[in-house]
Amino acid sequence: MTNNIVIGGGISGLSFAYFTKKPYILFERSNEPGGLCKSIKEDGFTFDYSGHFIHIKDPAVKNLLEKLIDQKLLTVKRNAAIYIKKSFVPFPFQANLYYLPEKEKQDCIDGIKKRKNIKIYNDMPFIDWANAMFGAGITKHFMAPYNEKLWNCDLKKLTAAWTAPFVPKPDADSILKYAYEKNENDYGYNSSFYYPAENGCGHIINGFYKQLKNSIIKNADVSEIDYKNKTVFTNGSYFRYDKLISTQPLPELVKMLKNAPDAVIKTASKLKWTSVRCINIGIKYKKEIPANIKGRHWIYMPEKQFPFYRVGVYSNANPKLAPKNCYGLYVEFSGKDNVFLNCSDTIKYLKKAGMIGDGDEILTANIVDMPYAYVIFDQNRQKAVDTITDFLNSNGIYTLGRYARWEYSFIEKNITDAKKLAERPEFK
Ligand SMILES: Cc1cc2nc3c(=O)[nH]c(=O)nc-3n(C[C@H](O)[C@H](O)[C@H](O)COP(=O)(O)OP(=O)(O)OC[C@H]3O[C@@H](n4cnc5c(N)ncnc54)[C@H](O)[C@@H]3O)c2cc1C
Numbered sequence: 001m002t003n004n005i006v007i008g009g010g011i012s013g014l015s016f017a018y019f020t021k022k023p024y025i026l027f028e029r030s031n032e033p034g035g036l037c038k039s040i041k042e043d044g045f046t047f048d049y050s051g052h053f054i055h056i057k058d059p060a061v062k063n064l065l066e067k068l069i070d071q072k073l074l075t076v077k078r079n080a081a082i083y084i085k086k087s088f089v090p091f092p093f094q095a096n097l098y099y100l101p102e103k104e105k106q107d108c109i110d111g112i113k114k115r116k117n118i119k120i121y122n123d124m125p126f127i128d129w130a131n132a133m134f135g136a137g138i139t140k141h142f143m144a145p146y147n148e149k150l151w152n153c154d155l156k157k158l159t160a161a162w163t164a165p166f167v168p169k170p171d172a173d174s175i176l177k178y179a180y181e182k183n184e185n186d187y188g189y190n191s192s193f194y195y196p197a198e199n200g201c202g203h204i205i206n207g208f209y210k211q212l213k214n215s216i217i218k219n220a221d222v223s224e225i226d227y228k229n230k231t232v233f234t235n236g237s238y239f240r241y242d243k244l245i246s247t248q249p250l251p252e253l254v255k256m257l258k259n260a261p262d263a264v265i266k267t268a269s270k271l272k273w274t275s276v277r278c279i280n281i282g283i284k285y286k287k288e289i290p291a292n293i294k295g296r297h298w299i300y301m302p303e304k305q306f307p308f309y310r311v312g313v314y315s316n317a318n319p320k321l322a323p324k325n326c327y328g329l330y331v332e333f334s335g336k337d338n339v340f341l342n343c344s345d346t347i348k349y350l351k352k353a354g355m356i357g358d359g360d361e362i363l364t365a366n367i368v369d370m371p372y373a374y375v376i377f378d379q380n381r382q383k384a385v386d387t388i389t390d391f392l393n394s395n396g397i398y399t400l401g402r403y404a405r406w407e408y409s410f411i412e413k414n415i416t417d418a419k420k421l422a423e424r425p426e427f428k
Contacts, residue, residue: 010035111135
């Protein structure tokens with residue numbers, strides 16, 4: 001009997017391997033599994049590929065992860081804020097105008113009162129959506145500058161199709177109410193999150209890997225797929241498959257297909273995405289953790305004076321991620337062709353923002369580049385994904401995960417999608 005083949009040992013590929021009842025081989029190009037969910041241990045610090053906090057709705061997923069790591073997950077109540085004009089506005093910005101300086105607050109209040117009543121639809125331009133939902137002031141002070149940095153594209157070309165689970169939408173009355181009084185309500189899909197009690201997000205990966213290692217081949221970079229003969233090539237050998245499950249980014253998968261139809265190649269060439277650089281820094285404080293980051297898990301940085309879009313503090317989510325009297329930071333830059341900053345320039349900006357204290361000692365720093373980070377939701381995306389996926393499926397190739405399905409997904413969805421695929425009739 002021919003095996004199924006899985007390309008990629010990130011959370012998606014590992015989850016599929018865990019759930020499938022059919023024999024399979026999994027090829028992972030790296031020397032360790034995990035993809036973007038890996039952790040890095042350095043000088044007593046544990047870093048992830050920027051904040052990888054786990055948001056779970058389905059109790060079965062939580063049970064599975066706890067079973068795999070043989071440990072309860074920590075539950076952490078989110079403490080996130082937006083840094084603007086030296087003030088910290090709790091996330092979500094639009095439900096916490098109370099914390100803004102007076103001028104910016106008034107702009108936001110005026111904007112929500114003067115909002116035009118226009119029809120809102122899923123794939124309208126993001127900038128129009130933001131103005132229609134939240135008014136000109138909130139758009140000017142947060143929605144536009146932050147999302148320009150994050151998506152690194154024209155906000156008229158980005159659609160609002162990705163916003164549904166990620167951007168809380170308080171109604172106009174609540175937005176106004178909480179311009180005048182503090183808001184104690186929880187908002188959003190991540191008002192609290194889960195995280196392993198030790199070893200970072202990668203602990204989850206280790207949990208999967210322990211169960212699956214006999215079927216995983218590391219350092220195996222799949223370089224070509226002959227879909228007509230159902231064969232993959234890796235490290236100079238070829239392997240026949242019955243079904244192929246690919247978790248690698250969709251444009252890379254198409255490039256790898258031997259003699260792919262021109263229409264598929266052309267469609268894939270239109271897909272757009274951003275890359276992210278994460279700089280991880282381990283620091284020993286002189287007196288105490290800087291007040292600007294104390295207790296905070298992540299901070300959105302919309303202002304142009306800072307080149308990064310977000311700063312996070314791993315050790316505030318789990319103190320075990322840093323040695324005693326130390327804190328571990330991550331800093332995220334987004335771009336495609338942009339030049340990202342190096343560690344020492346990033347540190348200068350963090351000092352300017354009061355996020356590294358005077359006299360604090362840098363113990364370690366590293367750079368993690370993620371060539372595929374956020375899929376850009378433009379008008380072309382859904383049609384292109386459907387065209388390519390239909391072609392792949394009709395040739396026994398199935399896509400799975402954030403980059404193969406070309407979507408804005410996260411760990412829980414990657415796991416549940418893998419389970420659903422493994423349970424489809426063709427995999428029984
Ligand atoms: C900046 C950032 C922050 C995030 N934060 C969170 C968060 O807080 N919470 C959350 O739930 N999610 C978060 N995510 C999303 C999360 O990282 C993804 O949903 C998840 O890692 C996707 O896993 P995957 O297995 O689909 O893909 P990947 O992690 O990309 O894994 C794909 C694997 O395939 C391998 N591979 C690729 N090509 C080949 C080939 N040709 N041959 C062999 N192997 C190959 C790669 O080496 C890799 O190991 C974040 C993502 C980013 C970019």
